Amino acid sequence: MNRYSIFSLLRNSVNYHQDWQRAWRSPDPKREYDVVIVGGGGHGLATAYYLAKECGISNVAVIEKGWIGGGNTGRNTTIVRSNYLYDESAGIYEHALKLWENLSQDLNYNVMFSPRGLLHLAHNVHDMQEIGRRGNAIRLNGIDSQFLTPAQVKEMVPFINLECRYPVMGALLQPRGGTARHDAVAWGYARAADAMGVDIIQNCEVQGFKIENNTVTGVETSRGSISAKKVGCVVAGHCSVLADMAGFRLPIESVPLQALVSEPIKPILDCVVMSGSVHAYISQSDKGELVIGAGSDLYNSYSQRGSFDVIEATVGPVVELYPIFSRMKMLRQWGGIVDVTVDRSPILTKTPVNNMFFNCGWGTGGFKATPGSGNVFAHSIARGDMHPIAEPFSMYRFISGALIDEGAAAAVAH
Amino acid sequence: MLLIECPWCGLRDQTEFHCHGEAHITRPLDPDSLSDEEWGSYVFFRNNPKGLHYERWEHSHGCRRWFNAARDTVTDHVYATYKPGVAKPEIES
Ligand SMILES: Cc1cc2nc3c(=O)[nH]c(=O)nc-3n(C[C@H](O)[C@H](O)[C@H](O)COP(=O)(O)OP(=O)(O)OC[C@H]3O[C@@H](n4cnc5c(N)ncnc54)[C@H](O)[C@@H]3O)c2cc1C
Ligand SMILES: [Zn+2]
Numbered sequence: 070m071n072r073y074s075i076f077s078l079l080r081n082s083v084n085y086h087q088d089w090q091r092a093w094r095s096p097d098p099k100r101e102y103d104v105v106i107v108g109g110g111g112h113g114l115a116t117a118y119y120l121a122k123e124c125g126i127s128n129v130a131v132i133e134k135g136w137i138g139g140g141n142t143g144r145n146t147t148i149v150r151s152n153y154l155y156d157e158s159a160g161i162y163e164h165a166l167k168l169w170e171n172l173s174q175d176l177n178y179n180v181m182f183s184p185r186g187l188l189h190l191a192h193n194v195h196d197m198q199e200i201g202r203r204g205n206a207i208r209l210n211g212i213d214s215q216f217l218t219p220a221q222v223k224e225m226v227p228f229i230n231l232e233c234r235y236p237v238m239g240a241l242l243q244p245r246g247g248t249a250r251h252d253a254v255a256w257g258y259a260r261a262a263d264a265m266g267v268d269i270i271q272n273c274e275v276q277g278f279k280i281e282n283n284t285v286t287g288v289e290t291s292r293g294s295i296s297a298k299k300v301g302c303v304v305a306g307h308c309s310v311l312a313d314m315a316g317f318r319l320p321i322e323s324v325p326l327q328a329l330v331s332e333p334i335k336p337i338l339d340c341v342v343m344s345g346s347v348h349a350y351i352s353q354s355d356k357g358e359l360v361i362g363a364g365s366d367l368y369n370s371y372s373q374r375g376s377f378d379v380i381e382a383t384v385g386p387v388v389e390l391y392p393i394f395s396r397m398k399m400l401r402q403w404g405g406i407v408d409v410t411v412d413r414s415p416i417l418t419k420t421p422v423n424n425m426f427f428n429c430g431w432g433t434g435g436f437k438a439t440p441g442s443g444n445v446f447a448h449s450i451a452r453g454d455m456h457p458i459a460e461p462f463s464m465y466r467f468i469s470g471a472l473i474d475e476g477a478a479a480a481v482a483h
Numbered sequence: 484m485l486l487i488e489c490p491w492c493g494l495r496d497q498t499e500f501h502c503h504g505e506a507h508i509t510r511p512l513d514p515d516s517l518s519d520e521e522w523g524s525y526v527f528f529r530n531n532p533k534g535l536h537y538e539r540w541e542h543s544h545g546c547r548r549w550f551n552a553a554r555d556t557v558t559d560h561v562y563a564t565y566k567p568g569v570a571k572p573e574i575e576s
Contacts, residue, residue: 310532318528469523
């Protein structure tokens with residue numbers, strides 16, 4: 070791998086940028102791998118990267134049915150934070166946030182992580198109690214969290230309409246939260262994993278599993294059969310489809326979640342502002358577009374497009390909170406299929422099939438966890454036993470009852 | 484999926500309805516005898532298919548009655564809606 074640096078940039082500019090190496094190879098699948106990762110989103114690619122980098126396992130393939138990052142990784146609103154209520158969540162999301170902080174250096178790829186600060190607005194007494202409880206819990210876990218008055222909110226976002234239909238009564242701020250460039254996360258992990266020998270195989274769909282004596286021995290794909298000692302499935306909205314191929318069910322429902330971006334404008338908003346109650350969350354990308362997250366449709370769907378009324382329910386509150394945006398034009402709108410659990414916490418787990426692991430259930434809010442999730446999932450696959458940070462997120466918590474209810478921290482606000 | 488046929492009110496806009504997930508899940512007849520695994524599976528585990536799905540809907544902004552629907556989760560096409568208690572229709576999908 071040619072390292073990216075100011076010098077390589079200068080050297081290549083002399084040749085009009087004609088000689089850049091491809092960022093990753095495009096190999097044909099081998100007959101056998103130590104580990105096959107199904108799903109080339111951020112979480113799957115990160116898993117492969119940490120398997121090679123930290124676990125000494127580089128005979129790994131990432132098998133993606135489309136192109137890498139074309140799933141929810143390339144469709145999300147890129148919000149990164151670690152301010153969840155429970156200790157288990159603090160464990161995994163803060164592990165991720167710490168990795169985000171050095172990720173560009175680690176991967177030698179600019180993922181444009183921007184800890185620009187993230188506000189959760191409170192619009193009623195209940196919201197104030199929720200941020201009070203959660204804010205204090207977060208602080209007890211040693212994670213940054215501050216309470217703001219409406220006047221302080223106004224200082225950060227001068228054009229906000231505090232006296233709107235549901236007036237802003239306060240806010241919770243995570244200064245280290247922010248955004249990152251979603252595509253770059255997929256590409257950066259892919260390039261760094263490829264450099265350590267991981268095969269990234271695109272346009273290859275997993276259509277079934279080879280299972281002998283209740284132990285997985287490989288995958289059947291659209292490009293033939295591939296043997297594997299261990300299989301990790303990281304396919305987000307399609308996890309139930311893969312579980313069905315393996316003969317078990319998951320406590321998950323798949324629903325569309327939408328987002329939209331505006332025409333680009335000059336810098337106006339330099340933090341992320343989220344509001345669960347009125348459902349408006351917004352940030353400004355480095356290109357200048359407003360990035361707006363909409364809600365999810367409340368019925369199962371794999372259609373990758375949401376209902377029209379959801380968009381209306383999103384832009385309404387945005388305009389109420391920020392009247393200055395009322396005449397902005399929206400350029401693009403899309404949907405992704407998210408894998409939702411009832412406790413709004415992810416599933417990292419062993420399964421009823423030996424040597425088969427699942428990492429899913431990140432639902433509406435898994436982008437922020439990408440590095441941490443890949444890291445602990447890689448260690449879990451390598452040891453054959455779940456990493457302590459991943460352990461509480463087993464699918465069997467829905468049998469034991471040890472749910473991790475992040476409804477308030479995660480359900481609407483991603 | 485813009486229009487859904489309520490078995491009582493006829494074709495109405497989707498925004499009048501709420502979906503309540505997988506249909507035809509039988510409530511355990513003898514709850515005391517259930518193992519944790521059976522309870523977990525009854526309460527939380529779902530089929531979540533890509534394709535034909537039998538599910539419960541409520542006409543929440545209309546007659547407020549519940550009914551079942553057979554819908555394709557890829558195209559959002561509603562094959563049929565039917566009253567509770569009626570056996571699920573066989574659909575060629
Ligand atoms: C509109 C929207 C906004 C969001 N906003 C945020 C946010 O602001 N912050 C946040 O933290 N999270 C957010 N999320 C959630 C976040 O995007 C996801 O949780 C996260 O990206 C999941 O990553 P992943 O790698 O697990 O899945 P994906 O990126 O979806 O990757 C899964 C991959 O598996 C592949 N696949 C599926 N089936 C097969 C098969 N049979 N064979 C081979 N490959 C297969 C798919 O093609 C896909 O590329 C948002 C999601 C959406 C849709
Ligand atoms: Zn009706």
